[in-house]
Amino acid sequence: MKVHFIAIGGSAMHNLAIALHNKGFEITGSDDEIFEPSKSRLEKYGILPKEWGWYPEKLDTSFDAIILGMHARIDNPELLKAQELGLKIYSYPEYIYEQTKDKTRIVIGGSHGKTTTTSMVMHALKDNNIEFDYMVGAQIEGFETMVKLSQESKIAIFEGDEYLSSPIDRRPKFHLYHPHIALITGIAWDHINVFPTFENYLNQFEIFTQMIQENGSLIYFDEDEHIAKIIKNKREDIEYIPYHSHPFKIVDNCSILKTNKGEIPLEIFGEHNLQNLMGAFHICRKIGLSDESFYQSIQYFSGAAKRLQKLADKNSCTVFQDFAHSPSKLKATTEAVKKQFTNRKLIACMELHTFSSLKKEFLPHYKNTMGSADEAIVYFNPKTIEHKKLEPITKIQVAEAFGGNNVTVYTDSDQVITDLLEHDFNHTNVLLMSSGNFSGLNLIELAEKIVNKY
Incomplete structure (x- = not known):
C-alpha cells in the first residue's frame, strides 16, 4: 500500500x-x-x-x-x-477503522478519563501477553508509539475523542470507529468552539451509542446524570454494563484497592482514577481477562504522560503535572491530590490555554474548581487570546469567575515562577495543570528547582 x-x-x-x-x-x-x-x-x-x-x-x-x-x-x-x-481521502480515524474492520473494536469515550482508561486496558493486556492494536492520545510507558496496527491481533483498542476528524470531515472522531465494546467515562461540556451548546455536545455521545455494533456492549459510569439521559431509551440489541468507583482506602499517602482477592496497593490515586480503573476492569473482563490477572497487573500501572505525572519528588514535596484544563478535570485533579496527601499543603497552578477556557462566556464554569487547594494560581497569556481571535479577558474577570479567596491570577509566566519559588515547600505539593506549557516553561526544570529549594 x-x-x-x-x-x-x-x-x-x-x-x-x-x-x-x-x-x-x-x-x-x-x-x-x-x-x-x-x-x-x-x-x-x-x-x-x-x-x-x-x-x-x-x-x-x-x-x-x-x-x-x-x-x-x-x-x-x-x-x-x-x-x-x-x-481516496481519509481522516486518520477513518483510516484506522479501515485497518481494523475485521477486529473486535473497543472504544473508550468521555469528556475526561478516556486516555487513562485506555492506557489501563493497554497495560493490563500487554502485561498478560495479549496481542492488540491500539490508538491512544498520550505516550504510555512501555509503548513506543501511540498507534499500533498489525495483521495478527484480533482486538483493537481506541481512545474515542469527540473532536472533529478532518477539515473536510466534520464528524467527531469517535463516530467513525463503530465499536463492539464502548465505554463512556462521563460527560462535561468541552470543545465549545465546535459544539456551541451543551445539548449539541451531549447529542454527540448519544450518536456514539447508536454506532455500537449489534450484540455489542456499552459500559458506562452510572453516577453521571448526563449519561443517564442519553441511555434512557435503551437499545434492545446491546448489553448495558454500569460501574461505580472501585472501593479503596488511603493509607500513608497510598491508595489501596479493596478486592475479594485481598488488598492491592496502587501507584495511581484519586477518585476519578478509581472510576477509570473500574471501567478498565469491565472492559478487560468482557474480553476474557480474569479478575485476578487484571488486579495483578493494574497495581503496577503508573499512569499516562501528563496525567497526574510525577515530575519531581523529594522529602515532603512532590510536583505533579496534569493535562487538566476543563472545569471537571481541574476540580477532580485538584481534589485528588489534596485528599491523597492530607498532611501536605497544596499549591495548584493552572493555565487557561484552550479555546473554551479562554472564552469569556465559559469562565463561570470554573467557579470553585480549585477550592480544595490551599493556594491556587491561574495563568493566561493575552497573546494566546489574540491568536485565537477571542474577546480579551482581564485578571479581575478570571479571579471573579474562579471565586474563593485562594486564587491569584497572572498574565506573566516569569512572574509565576518568581512568586512560586518564594514559597516554603516543606510538606507541600505543587500541581501544574495545562494542555499547554505555561508559554514555554520547562516544567521538569521548574519541578527540580521546587523540590531542591531546601
Missing part, C-alpha cells in the same frame, strides 16, 4: 504514519513545519519530509490513500490535487 499524509507532523498523524510504516506500507508525507518530538520520531523511521511545504506535483494516481490531518486547510494545494485526481 502506498499512502501519503497531508500534515504528517501532528501528534496522531505522525504516530499513524509510523504504525503503517512498521506494517510495511510505503509512506510519504508533507507539512509546513514539524516540531519535536514528531520530527525526530519521523526521522528515525526514515519518513520525515526532506523539506517543508506542500508539493501537489508529487501526487499521482499510484497512491492508494491520502490521509488528511486536522492541521491542513480546506484549500491545501495537495488536498485540491488529490481531489482533482479522484484519490
